[in-house]
Amino acid sequence: MTLDGTNSYILTAPGASGVVVVDPGPLQERHLGELAAAGSVELILITHHHGDHTDGSARLHQLTGAPVRAALPAFCHGAQALHDGEIIQAGGLTLEVLATPGHTSDSLCFVVTDPLARDSFGQGAGTVVLTGDTILGSGSTVICHPDGKLGDYLDSLAALRRRGARVNGAGVTGPVAGAGVAALPGHGPVLGDIAAAAQAYEEHRAVRIAEVRNAVELLASIGTAEPTAAQVAAIVYKDVPEHLQGAAYLSVEAQLLYLRG
Numbered sequence: 616m617t618l619d620g621t622n623s624y625i626l627t628a629p630g631a632s633g634v635v636v637v638d639p640g641p642l643q644e645r646h647l648g649e650l651a652a653a654g655s656v657e658l659i660l661i662t663h664h665h666g667d668h669t670d671g672s673a674r675l676h677q678l679t680g681a682p683v684r685a686a687l688p689a690f691c692h693g694a695q696a697l698h699d700g701e702i703i704q705a706g707g708l709t710l711e712v713l714a715t716p717g718h719t720s721d722s723l724c725f726v727v728t729d730p731l732a733r734d735s736f737g738q739g740a741g742t743v744v745l746t747g748d749t750i751l752g753s754g755s756t757v758i759c760h761p762d763g764k765l766g767d768y769l770d771s772l773a774a775l776r777r778r779g780a781r782v783n784g785a786g787v788t789g790p791v792a793g794a795g796v797a798a799l800p801g802h803g804p805v806l807g808d809i810a811a812a813a814q815a816y817e818e819h820r821a822v823r824i825a826e827v828r829n830a831v832e833l834l835a836s837i838g839t840a841e842p843t844a845a846q847v848a849a850i851v852y853k854d855v856p857e858h859l860q861g862a863a864y865l866s867v868e869a870q871l872l873y874l875r876g
Contacts, residue, residue: 621667622801624745625653628729631707633657636681637725637745638801639671647671651678658705660697661685662747662801663722686714686721697723715775717768718748718756724775743797744809750775752803755819757862758869765873769820772813779810826851827870844868 621640627633634654638661640646650656656679661669669690672683682694699714711726729741748756749771758765779796795808806812830850834842844867848855852863 619803622799622803623650624799625650626706626708626710626727627654628707633706635660635706635708635710636675638662638668638747639675641667642670642674644674647675647678650675656681658703659683659692660710660725661690662724662745662749663719664690665719665748668747668801686723713744713774713778715746715749715771716763717758717765717771718763719759720762720764720767722747722749722763722771724749726778743799744775744778745799746775746809747801750798750800750806750809750812750816752800752806754803755816758866760865760868760872763865763869765820765824765869766876768869769817772817772820776810776813776817779808779813823851823866824870824874827867828874831871831874844871847871 621638623640623646624637626635626637632655634656635658636650636653636656637659639650639659656675659672659675659679659681661672661683664685664687669685672685672690673692675681676683676692680693683690683692684694684697685691686697688696697712699712701712703710703712707729709728709730711728713724713726715722715724724747725745727743727745749768750756756768757763758768775798795810798806798809798812800806827847830847831842833850834846839846844864848860848863848867851867852860855863
């Protein structure tokens with residue numbers, strides 16, 4: 616479920632005195648010690664409440680004294696909850712909070728910009744988006760029904776696609792010259808263009824929704840008027856490994872609810 620594990624990010628601008636940590640990850644002392652030793656930790660940010668992102672946050676707060684901020688107050692330590700559109704100055708960087716519900720209701724992304732960086736057009740460069748589990752480095756994201764909702768997720772993907780396209784269109788690039796705005800996911804490798812990644816996710820979801828609709832119609836044709844998620848998953852996700860079937864059921868539940876709506 617976590618691919619190669621959870622990605623923790625340490626953010627700082629060149630010459631800045633402090634750092635920002637995003638998603639401390641699980642409660643692993645060696646890992647948390649490395650994060651604490653990476654610099655003077657000013658702030659700890661959380662993309663969403665799942666334990667593989669948050670279980671180590673209270674301990675990192677103890678180690679560094681840095682406040683922990685998340686969308687949900689229960690996952691904050693020494694600070695208030697984050698809100699959509701909030702602008703944060705930390706680690707010499709500007710961070711914008713984007714509410715991107717879908718995977719979970721509290722999922723956030725963070726748009727991070729080095730205000731001193733400039734591209735050849737004089738525009739602000741060095742913009743990246745930390746996407747948590749909204750966009751992964753490989754594979755697709757689970758919609759964690761009933762907390763996560765597919766309609767919300769599709770809206771979030773569209774917002775990320777537009778954000779990436781708007782920045783690219785202004786001549787602003789990501790950390791690699793000529794590249795799009797990079798997506799830094801909670802799991803898996805960095806993606807070079809968030810607009811392209813979001814569009815690919817939208818296209819994948821459209822295919823899955825059509826497959827679920829077809830499976831429901833097939834089951835109805837043989838007398839199953841209200842199919843279960845397991846029955847639909849057996850048709851749509853028949854090639855998914857056994858250990859991921861639970862995730863497939865959650866996604867089917869979310870898709871069935873979306874289609875009923």
